[in-house]
Amino acid sequence: MGESRAIVYDSELKLEAYRFRGIRQEFPKHSHEHYVIGFVERSRRMLFCRGEESCVVPGDVxxxxxxxxxxxxxxxxxPLDYRCINVKTEVMSGALTNVSERTIPLGFRHNVISDPAIAAELRALHGLISNGSADMSREELFLSLLSRLGRLFGRSFRPPSSLAGFxxxxxxxxxMEAHYSEPITLDTLGKVAGLSKYHLVRSFSSLIGMPPHRYLETVRVNRARSFLERGMPLAEVACSAGFSDQSHLTNCFKKILGITPKRYFMSFG
Structure with a gap:
């Protein structure tokens, strides 16, 4: 069986459900502006996250x-079979208030866990969203899942890019986050930082977890996602997000998110 990539958007819960089957794509270092809660159904992957390496096996969350x-x-x-739920920060904050009246944003002590109960709840929630269910059990499962995650594996959220002292x-x-739609060079970033290009790249990669060019690409893809959610045409998205053309947008979008911008756009239709 060939590969398949699907995304379903639950407009009531404001959650995205991704499912990849039979893919071999490798994903370069990047980051998201949302939470990702996923699990592997088949294959093994080496995950690089927050300076650590983890071997992810079927059943891991x-x-x-x-x-x-x-x-x-x-x-x-x-090849990889994988499902995940993407949760915007404002959706997560609202859900956590319902679960525990928690005011501190949720972070995770571990990026990879083995917990059959959490995996089962996640699979059930993903299935309901993917099948277009309108039953209230979707929200019940989501709140139960967050409660379990927060209780067992949660910590206070510390944004990696806070860079206190740097x-x-x-x-x-x-x-980069203010000028992502413009051409940006290492010379420009070096002047902003007051560092040589070599020291800029080395320091940035060490503290952020990826080099400046990858961070800029990630920012542009994240902005493209938000534009697509608003219904902006693809050609306009490419220009507004800082890509040279629509083909450039498509290549970067799929490289980081695993799906094309057109398919992402259609999920909100």
Missing amino acids: LLLAPGDSHGCRQVGEE SRLRDVVDF
Whole structure:
């Protein structure tokens, strides 16, 4: 059987359900502005996240908070089957208030866990969303899942890009997030940071978890996602998000998110 990539958007819960089957794609280091809660059904993957390496096996659950720099590659020949739920930060905050009246944003102590009960709830929730169910059990499962995750594996959320004590790199991050639609060079970023290009790349990669060019690409893809959610045409998205053309947008979008921008756009139709 060939590969398949699917995404379903639950407009009531405001959750995205992804499902990849039979894929061999490797994902370079990147980060998201949302939470990712996923699990592997088949294959083994080497995950690189927050400076650590983990071998992810079938049944393992992946927990990624906004800003977690991560990437993965396949181990062995068996292709990947994977499901995940993407949760926006504002959706997570609202759900946590319902679960525990928690005011501190949720972070995760571990990025990879083995917990059959959590995997079962996640599979059930993913199935209901994917099948277009309108039953209230979707929300019950979501709240139960967050309660279990927060109780067993939660910690206070610490954004990786806060960079306390590293104001020069904070300035670089802020510059890229403000000027992502413009051409940006290492010379420009070096001047913003007051560092040589070599020291900029080395320091940025060490603290952020990816080099500046990859961070900029990630910012542009994340902005493209938000534009697509609003119904902006693909050609306009490419220009507005800082890509040279629609083909460039498609290549980067699929490289980081595993799906094309057109398919992502259609999930909100």
